[in-house]
Amino acid sequence: MALVQKDYILRLIESVSAAIARVVKRKEAGDLTGARREVDIALAELLGTSGRLVPLMDSRTASELVCDSRRVTAWALLLREDADVCRLMLRDAEAVSVERRGLELLLEAWMRDRSLPTEAIAALESLRGRVDPRTLDPRYRDALGTVQKAPT
Numbered sequence: 001m002a003l004v005q006k007d008y009i010l011r012l013i014e015s016v017s018a019a020i021a022r023v024v025k026r027k028e029a030g031d032l033t034g035a036r037r038e039v040d041i042a043l044a045e046l047l048g049t050s051g052r053l054v055p056l057m058d059s060r061t062a063s064e065l066v067c068d069s070r071r072v073t074a075w076a077l078l079l080r081e082d083a084d085v086c087r088l089m090l091r092d093a094e095a096v097s098v099e100r101r102g103l104e105l106l107l108e109a110w111m112r113d114r115s116l117p118t119e120a121i122a123a124l125e126s127l128r129g130r131v132d133p134r135t136l137d138p139r140y141r142d143a144l145g146t147v148q149k150a151p152t
Contacts, residue, residue: 016074059104069109076105103127107143
């Protein structure tokens with residue numbers, strides 16, 4: 001990967017981390033609409049021109065289009081925050097769907113690199129407890145078993 005591309009991805013990841021902090025701050029202040037707006041803005045920046053297309057795809061295809069596993073992980077972390085906001089807004093069905101997508105994306109990133117950053121492992125564990133594994137494709141159920149057995 002070219003140095004310029006690595007630098008760009010690192011800046012994107014830093015931007016997503018800052019966005020997550022803003023989402024958490026807005027959640028704590030009770031500004032749930034503002035928190036969702038922060039998620040939307042961060043997703044648009046992170047996913048770029050693919051931002052309108054990837055939500056319509058299955059997680060495997062979407063993660064392949066996004067390419068870099070760090071971007072896929074950042075996407076999943078944003079979705080985890082979005083799911084929390086959905087729950088606070090009493091949009092439980094939407095939260096369930098967002099959590100499943102976030103878990104699938106984390107597992108896609110795991111399957112690529114066989115590692116995840118610490119915050120992503122914590123998110124995976126959180127989502128594991130919220131997502132019914134029976135709703136997952138067998139590919140993800142198998143990966144979930146692999147992550148479970150992997151040392152952290």
